Amino acid sequence: MDQQSEEPAEREVGVGPWQGPPPQGTHWDPELLAAGDRRNVVDEYRYWKHSAIVDDLDAKRHQFHVAIENWQHDFNIGTVVRSANAFLAKEVHIIGKRRWNRRGAMVTDKYQHVRHHPTVEDFVRWADDAGLSVIGIDLFPDSVPLETYDLPRDCVLVFGQEGPGLSEALRTASAATLSIAQFGSTRSINAGVASGIAMHAWIRQHGQIRR
Template sequence: MAGNSQRRGRSAGAGKKTATAGTGGKNRRSLAGRGATPPASARPHHPAYKKAQADAARRDNRARVQRRNEEQPELLLGRNPVLEALRAAIPATALYVVTGDTTRGGTDERITESVQLAADRGLPLLEVGKAEFDRMSAGALHQGIGLMVPPYEYAHPDDLLDIARNSGRPPLLVALDGVTDPRNLGAIIRSAAAFDAHGVVVPERRAVGMTGSAWRTSAGAAARLQVARATNLARSLGSYQDAGLQTVGLAADGDMTVHDYDGFADPIALVVGAEGAGLSRLVRERCDVVLSIPITKSTESLNVSVAAGIALFAAASARR
């Protein structure tokens, strides 16, 4: 019977708790628990972890391929880009012209001037057939002319401040946070040149650089406007802030609209986010103010180059 101290075999004092020696805190860590469960992508044996590692490897590989491509000479295509590049005397190694290329019955005057400028510089003039040039340009629209240029020589982000100071105008810089489409980069450079910006800054990683497509879309403006490459964009924005510039971001959920902002006439660095993703967290934290562009509710968003052009126009109008 339970609790019967008279049952057979029971020793005296059995069942009574007695004092025992402590552990001295040696088991405290095991008693503390392991804390919150880490996310699946951080647990090595979880499928989500392997997927995250594979995605990171693919991104790094794309970045390596992009850097390798940008380190190779590139064929700049199109009559306006080639002519503007030759007028600006950018480094070049050869000029290619399609044999017998004509426009409306006669040679295009831009091709004629390009050939003359190349001859004045002593650049080799190479005539090629259309089929061969189509192959060389990988099927891109070339308009019968191409300029072989060495890899683009980027400026340092601080160099743009020197350019602005020497211009006698308040600095107006454009920083691109992860823009990956070369056509968007070229269009932004074209708008920046049209509205008197002093330069464009692009990140070194996970962003497009000055490719032939970017050159072409800029319509030669890249020959007149300096493009800098930043190892760390957020840090470069911090140095611009230290130099007295206000960093102005663009986002759909901005603090105010471009119409309400009254600081465009001051020294600013306009920060534009990536296509779709917008401003990254670290870069947005570096922005003194974030502006939005009011659009109709039926339109989800604006193209990044269009948004940059609108903000640059607002800055140019304020400075007039």
């Protein structure tokens, strides 16, 4: 067979069974040590129990939260949850319908706290009680550029659903509305992408970058 026509082998994710004497500690998962760990986790957490990973993440989480409106089953929520896990947000808040498509989360919802609020009023009341500034992210005529805005350390970044954008109720409740600089012909960018950009902006201002 022509070597050029051969399909490349798929890269195996994760690690196989533990080699050598088993490590000591209550955070290790005996089943994973014996069978291998193929989960979508960083190498630091290989072979760890799920509960131990969540406990460790909880001790390190950042002070920002993320919220997204879900009135029409927005398919971007999975991406938002996955990005929130990557940037170690405190919590993800879903406003509106409770059900959402978890496929895009790539199982990160098992490690990321997700809270539901049935109405905007419930969410705003919760944010106020928690002492968090509500920061809306959307392309309004009076929006302030995200790139030049000093984000509060204790805040919740709020995104509207794909298409309609941020609802008027949340826009009114926001301490500020910010826009992401765009330079092409498209009117807007995907809500899942926008959430990742905004979270990274918070990290650039407040996060502790490992060297």
